[in-house]
Amino acid sequence: MSQLDRRSMLRGIMNGAAVAMALPLLDVFLDVNGEALAATGQRIPIRFGTWVWGCGFVPERWIPTSEGSDYVMPADLEPLAAYRKQMAILSGFDVKLDGVANKPHVTGTLGLRTGVPVPNETVRAPTIDVLMGEVMGQGTRFRSIELSASGIERSYSFRGAGSPNPSETSPLALYKRIFGEGFQDPNAEVFAPDPEVMVRKSVLSAVSDDRQRLMKTLGSSDRQRMDEYFTAVRQLEQRLELQLQPPAKVENFTVPKAPGKTVVDAEIGNVMENHKIMAGLLAQALACNQTRVFNMLFSDTASNLRRSASSDTHHTLTHEEPVNPTLGYQEQSAWFAAQSMVACRDFVDALAGIKEGSGTLLDNTLLFAHSDCSIAKAHAVEGIPMMVIGGAGGRVRTGFHKAGRADSAARVGLSIQQAMGVQVEKWGAGSMDTNRTLTELVA
Amino acid sequence: MFAPDVPVTGRFERALREDGLIAVGTSHGSMSAFSVEQYDVSARSIAAAVTSKERRAQFVPCQPKSETEFDKACASKFVQQYGGQLFRRPLTVQERDRFVTIAGAAQQKLGGFYKGLEFALIGMLDSPQFLLRMDRSEPDPAHPGAVRLDGWSKAVRLSYFLTNSTPDAELLRAAATGELHSEQGLARQVERLLASPRVEMAVRAFFWDMLQFDGFNDLFKDPSIYPGYTVAAAADAQEQTLRTVVSHLVQENGDYRDLFTTxxxxxxxxxxxxYRMPVGTRNGWEQAEYPASSARAGILTDVSMLALHSHPGRSSPTLRGKFMREIFLCQRVPDPPANVNFSVVQDAVNRPGSTARLRLAEHNDNPVCAGCHKLTDPLGLTLENFDGAGGFRAKENGVSMDLSGALDGEDFVGPQGLGQALQDNPGVPACLVEKMYRSAIGRDIAGPEEPVLEYLVGRFESSRFRLPQLMRAIALSKSFYAVQNQTGLVLQKTVAVAKKGDRS
Amino acid sequence: MKLADFKVVKTPVLALKAGAAGAAIIVAASLYLDHSAAAARTEPASADARQASGAPLPVADTANIFSDGQAGFVVSKIAYALGPDEKTACPRGMTGGVRGLIEAYSRTPAGKMREGEPLNAYERRLSESVHTAADGRNLCMFPAAGGPDPGWQMVQGKGLKVEGIDLDGSGAGKKAGGATCSHEEFQGTNGERGVDNQFYRVVGCTTGFQPTGQANSYETEMLTGSWGILVTVRGVDDPRNDPEIEVGFYANADPIQLSASRVPLSHATYTADGNPRYQAIARGRIVDGVLTTEPVDVRFHNVVNSMNQDRELRSARVRMTFTPDGGMEGILAGYTPVESMYDLQFGVRNSKNAKGELAPERLRLGTSMGRAGALGYSCHGAYHAMLQAADGHKDPATGRCTSLSTQYRIRMAPAFVVHGSSRSTNSSLITG
Structure with a gap:
């Protein structure tokens, strides 16, 4: 006998409680993707990677003087100007130490990547790339690929305390690992739809069974709201349906040629060259779905980069070079910091150079670029420079500068995880702990 | 419903505030694809946790008879048990069969009985019957031809109002037996819920909403002007006021009006x-008192209130006056016209000897502005010895401030005079009654309901303004359970004209 | 206030109330207990508690720093007080440091690059040669195994004006007697005589200790909350002139609180380190607004490269003035034992990790040698230069001084200092 009153009240179950937060978007994501998909009927995977450079920056040469989208491109970011719209510059976010002793170059890097400050390499939580890999790295040949351009086998990718995932340091070795033995033509792959996705889709169809019956009992305004609900469920179903389709064919893919043997060391000319080759190989590997997660260490966090015939490394210069009184900063250290951004451009170029669907690989990648400290000579972990570059398949908004004003750097890590579909509501420990999504970045 | 360690993740859309309350806006809020996606994310993490190896013994009421064959009886038991709790009523046969079928199909595809249960649970958690509250009506035996809310719908209303959560097993039992339709049965449940610690959660959620603390999400203070206003202080400022409200109104069963002077x-x-006060506790909260010699007393002088209704770099008597009228007196102060020239005010902000009172006086030479400022400023100016982040200041730009003000013809001086004036103002408890009632019913008040408010105000007053008494009166009132298009029937006659424009 | 009176004065408890979580609570800025319910006392900064309703006093009024004759402070800036830079202080040039030794070695036959030796191997060999003693031990870990560094330059300039306090009283008619060793003293920046600052004498011609150098960057760890210093002043009747006051020095057990622009905040509450090693009380006086104290041994924490090493100062004194923001600024000076200063500022021989264990040797070695390169000295050179310049705590057995006069320029912000033993917010991050 029960029937819905014509004007009965609908009320979200989360009402009232402290579940405010969160924002209405991601429809954009659905639209963008939905369009691309409707046109091609293809599924394009999304990739995540980190790009790390050591020894921070010269603030006045890197931080835009204003926030929002109309900032003037600072000198050291000029190489990346072409990607202005695909780049979010994040300044002024702190790794909050809460009194934890700062192990120079390490505490900042790992604090940023795990949300928990540690006085050494014994991380208290997996690094963000590992968390991402658990969600999006399944089903590819490599769970993730770690690369280092300056000859050091280290990486800042930790599943737990103890052993970081080692980096590949030579372009040739990288080539052999990806395209050597065991490599299969991506387009020859046999696709088996994920049964779990099939079940999820059938659950949503079952949930929608009630639609007709419910709608009949509702008044017009409630009917509209209920209709919104069912439409949303339908959209979710369509996305699952897509996952049951074979992945998009990799367009125009040919196995790249093996790179020549190069000198692997920390001399910056060699590093730039190796880095560029590795970026190109990695981009190819991403394009043909060998992996979806990567970590590129351009220079070690205590930057070992050096100029030819000089015994000074970028790192020692940050400590030993006097401040140029005219410029107000250390001139040679600043040169390395500027070169790091040129290298970043090289890396982004490699991603943007691969066509994918109606866009490029960069459009389907979220690249999280960051350093280990802000001002290297003080090992400052406040305001570590960070950038989010790429479209992540429409999951992030870019094209702006956001000043963190000493807010927790974990907000960035939280936000990009949420953008990429990691189920996380809050992240970090102590003063880093946050549940506040960066709304500028993630809808 | 599940153990507190079952993770609930996911973010939800920003709520819609309507006429001062999110609780009211919620009934008109929309469901976007984004929020449904987030619900699905939560649903999957909850279901995985509940059916995980470690927890299934705790949550699954039976063991499958076979490793391989689908145990329909056990799956039915699981679906009915949790379905009943999630949908806040017994499942219909069709509903039960639908989710049992899901379980069977999932087990077949993915292997394992618990995998099946996991997806049946996801289905229930994704269902509109769980995500939305839906009232159901049934014929009212006492009034042939009329309808009433069914027992489960009553239970849901009652439970969300008094505990800010879904009905517990005992309340569902009372709904099933029809006890909620009898006065004694209803009274027994109301007393039981009012005595539960969850009432604090309901009161906290209501005041978070009423005090518009969602505004802190967008609040920014210039760190060079207000260095002490840190991220941690902003979060704790809200908590301070909510703790004060809950401990005063619920734990101590205090007079609502005393919140303005305590x-x-x-x-x-x-x-x-x-506050420039020492805090011995290193990690957490301690109860304290504003010193008798200080300018502070009552929640109006809490940092939360003062900072939320100020500008990033200066205080605002106007914003403060507006919020007091709207939040505590249920009056509406119009927004300023779009073409106001604020330069007179802006230019003088840091001029030596300039005070907000002087700046506003210049501004109010303009008769277009004066009308509203007359409502707001005499209240807000009495709080001027607190800066834009709620810190104490003796002077502004080097000069002492005139803290005199007035409310409804009563003159007073300073924040303590203000607190006293609000404590004495009969509009203050009446406004709380209106807001709490609207929050409870989740919609705006229909004209014929005005007498209900009058009745509730009377009950509140005779309880010497004890909030639990007001909640009891609402929970026991017939109008709280009225089927909406029949409100006229439930209520008595005589109608005071509802001045819609006066509400906020 | 007379100290005799002071001892029996107990801060009145205006009101004390048990909180919901068993916390004891205070009303008015007087006496505080924490969760442990251990007796606690506090030195409040100016609070609106003190201000009469209706006519409150401005908080920035220095006359109002004290409440019940007490005030608390947190050190917000600290740096070695050093004299003029190389241009006037170092007529014979700068300390050569490790680089100088390497250059000298590379001019010898053994220091030449060998046939077929790769560049990085050669560089490593050069570095090892100057960091290794004749007996094969590392010179940063065993500085006594090496001799004085011939390239070391002490401050030589004449008539140099140096900020600081006359520690041995020689400037005003020597009274310290046999406890100190004779040394040339500096003139104070305000024209006073007899400023003792032998630490400056040792490092003033070293690149890292120039005004542009990085020797004072240890403050960074203070601002990230790894360590901190609290000061209390009690028994003050008149903040301009009081012949008898008490000044407490404590290591801070809580991280310092900063604004969003990373400036230490005023009026935060901090808990003093409960370990008596890190607590010291001195008698003092205020004369015409200048606060000075009698000598007392103090000890604070310090953290370098995630390793702990105490910062020690024997016979320490302060000379402070009150600032308009309710804080103090001035000089903290005393004698740092040479062995202790070596461990603190040069070779990290004995530093501990967060658990209190000796830090890994690799980290200690790397930090010691890295710092020598970065700041421009050699470990053994620093060690011997300090022994040579030592001016305090004469060892009667050897007749040689064992400590070095050291001056710090400090600023303090007003703070509430409490004593208690409850766990800090950061305890779970700090330990284990």
């Missing part, structure tokens, strides 16, 4: 910086 409060170390 010196009792709670502090943490980040707040101690703003």
């Amino acid at each position: 010196r009792k409060t709670w502090v943490s170390r980040p707040l101690g910086i703003l």
Whole structure:
């Protein structure tokens, strides 16, 4: 006998409680993707990677003087100007130490990547790339690929305390690992739809069974709201349906040629060259779905980069070079910091150079670029420079500068995880702990 | 419903505030694809946790008879048990069969009985019957031809109002037996819920909403002007006021009006910086009192209130006056016209000898502005010895401030005079009654309901303004359970004209 | 206030109330207990508690720093007080440091690059040669195994004006007697005589200790909350002139609180380190607004490269003035034992990790040698230069001084200092 009153009240179950937060978007994501998909009927995977450079920056040469989208491109970011719209510059976010002793170059890097400050390499939580890999790295040949351009086998990718995932340091070795033995033509792959996705889709169809019956009992305004609900469920179903389709064919893919043997060391000319080759190989590997997660260490966090015939490394210069009184900063250290951004451009170029669907690989990648400290000579972990570059398949908004004003750097890590579909509501420990999504970045 | 350690993740859309309450806006809020996606994310993490190896013994009421064959009886039991709790009523046969079928199909595809249950649970958690509250009506035996809410719908209303959560097993039992339709049965459940610790959650959620603390999400203070207003202080400022409200109104069963004058409060170390008060407790909260010699007393002088209704770099008597009228007196102050020239005010902000009172006086030479400022400023100016982050200041730009003000013809001086004036103002408890009632029913008040408000105000007053008494009166009132298009029937006659424009 | 009176004065408890969580609570800025319910006392900064309703006093009024004759402070800036830079202080040039030794070695036959030796191997060999003693031990870990560094330059300039306090009283008619060793003293920046600052004498011609150098960057760890210093002043009747006051020095057990622009905040509450090693009380006086104290041994924490090493100062004194923001600024000076200063500022021989264990040797070695390169000295050179310049705590057995006069320029912000033993917010991050 029960029937819905014509004007009965609908009320979200989360009402009232402290579940405010969160924002209405991601429809954009659905639209963008939905369009691309409707046109091609293809599924394009999304990739995540980190790009790390050591020894921070010269603030006045890197931080835009204003926030929002109309900032003037600072000198050291000029190489990346072409990607202005695909780049979010994040300044002024702190790794909050809460009194934890700062192990120079390490505490900042790992604090940023795990949300928990540690006085050494014994991380208290997996690094963000590992968390991402658990969600999006399944089903590819490599769970993730770690690369280092300056000859050091280290990486800042930790599943737990103890052993970081080692980096590949030579372009040739990288080539052999990806395209050597065991490599299969991506387009020859046999696709088996994920049964779990099939079940999820059938659950949503079952949930929608009630639609007709419910709608009949509702008044017009409630009917509209209920209709919104069912439409949303339908959209979710369509996305699952897509996952049951074979992945998009990799367009125009040919196995790249093996790179020549190069000198692997920390001399910056060699590093730039190796880095560029590795970026190109990695981009190819991403394009043909060998992996979806990567970590590129351009220079070690205590930057070992050096100029030819000089015994000074970028790192020692940050400590030993006097401040140029005219410029107000250390001139040679600043040169390395500027070169790091040129290298970043090289890396982004490699991603943007691969066509994918109606866009490029960069459009389907979220690249999280960051350093280990802000001002290297003080090992400052406040305001570590960070950038989010790429479209992540429409999951992030870019094209702006956001000043963190000493807010927790974990907000960035939280936000990009949420953008990429990691189920996380809050992240970090102590003063880093946050549940506040960066709304500028993630809808 | 599940153990507190079952993770609930996911973010939800920003709520819609309507006429001062999110609780009212919620009934008109929309469901976007984004929020449904987030619900699905939560649903999957909850279901995985509940059916995980470690927890299934705790949550699954039976063991499958076979490793391989689908145990329909056990799956039915699981679906009915949790379906009943999630949908806040017994499942219909069709509903039960639908989710049992899901379980069977999932087991077949993915292997394992618990995998099947996991997806049946996801289905229930994704269902509109769980995500939305839906009232159901049934014929009213006492009034042939009329309808009433069914027992489960009553239980849901009652439970969300008094505990800010879904009905517990006992309440569902009372719904099933029809006890909620009898006065004694209803009274027994109301008393039981009012005595439960969850009432504090309901009161907290209501005041978070009423005090518009969602505004902190967008609040920014210039760190060079207000260095003590840190991220931690902003979070703790809200908590301070909510703790004060809950401990005063619920734990101590205090007079609502005393919230405006009480010196009792709670502090943490980040707040101690703003209050310039020592806080011994290193990690957490301690109860404290604003010193008798200080300018502070009552929640109006809490940092939360003062900072939320100020500008990033200066205080605002106008914003403060507006919020007091709207939040505590249920009056509406119009927004300023779009073409106001604020330069007179802006230019003088840091001029030596300039005070907000002088700046506003210049501004109010304009008769277009004066009308509204007359409502707001005499209240807000009495709080001018607190800066834009709620810190104490004796002077502005080097000069002492005139803290005199007035409300409804009563003159007073300073924040303590203001607190006293609000405590004495009969509009204050009446406004709370209106807001709490609207929050409880989740919609705006229909004209014929005005007498209900009058009745509730009377009950509130005779209880010497004890909030639990007001909640009891609402929970026991017939109008709280009225089927909406029949409100006219439920209520008595005589209608005071509802001045819609006066509500906020 | 007379100290005799002071001892029996107990801060009145205006009101004390048990909180919901068993916390004891205070009303008015007087006496505080924490969760442990251990007796606690506090030195409040100016609070609106003190201000009469209706006519409150401005908080920035220095006359109002004290409440019940007490005030608390947190050190917000600290740096070695050093004299003029190389241009006037170092007529014979700068200390050569490790680089100088390497250059000298590379001019010898053994220091030449060998046939077929790769560049990085050669560089490593050069570095090892100057960091290794004749007996094969590392010179940063065993500085006594090496001799004085011939390239070391002490401050030589004449008539140099140096900020600081006359520690041995020689400037005003020597009274310290046999406890100190004779040394040339500096003139104070305000024209006073007899400023003792032998630490400056040792490092003033070293690149890292120039005004542009990085020797004072240890403050960074203070601002990230790894360590901190609290000061209390009690028994003050008149903040301009009081012949008898008490000044407490404590290591801070809580991280310092900063604004969003990373400036230490005023009026935060901090808990003093409960370990008596890190607590010291001195008698003092205020004369015409200048606060000075009698000598007392103090000890604070310090953290370098995630390793702990105490910062020690024997016979320490302060000379402070009150600032308009309710804080103090001035000089903290005393004698740092040479062995202790070596461990603190040069070779990290004995530093501990967060658990209190000796830090890994690799980290200690790397930090010691890295710092020598970065700041421009050699470990053994620093060690011997300090022994040579030592001016305090004469060892009667050897007749040689064992400590070095050291001056710090400090600023303090007003703070509430409490004593208690409850766990800090950061305890779970700090330990284990």
